[in-house]
Amino acid sequence: MTWTETEYRAYLEEERRLYAWVLCRYGDRTPQEARAAALGRYPYEPAGAPLRGLIFHDEAWHWAMLTLHGEGYWHRHPELADPPSAYENEARGG
Numbered sequence: 001m002t003w004t005e006t007e008y009r010a011y012l013e014e015e016r017r018l019y020a021w022v023l024c025r026y027g028d029r030t031p032q033e034a035r036a037a038a039l040g041r042y043p044y045e046p047a048g049a050p051l052r053g054l055i056f057h058d059e060a061w062h063w064a065m066l067t068l069h070g071e072g073y074w075h076r077h078p079e080l081a082d083p084p085s086a087y088e089n090e091a092r093g094g
Contacts, residue, residue, distance in 0.1 A: 005047060012053075015060045016042045021090055022064035037067065061087050 003011065019041055020034035029037065041063055045052040055063070061083040065073045074081040083091075 003053070008053065011056065012042055012044065015056065018060035018091055019064050022061060022087065023067065027068045
């Protein structure tokens, strides 16, 4: 996918926000811990970087669940395979 720089940065920030929200809400992380983790999970990739934005192929919910519960979380916790309505509401802007 091709984004303008403005679109990329906005999408990156929104995914960081949602990732941090999940870590706080479902992982008992402090906002500061969650934000630091989000910055690590979603680093800025400069324009022209190979595979820029590839992380966006899965939503923040999935990446946060991997962080909290590990690979295969969807088998051990099938109730977490799909984001709950609280996440969907947050993704729509709360």
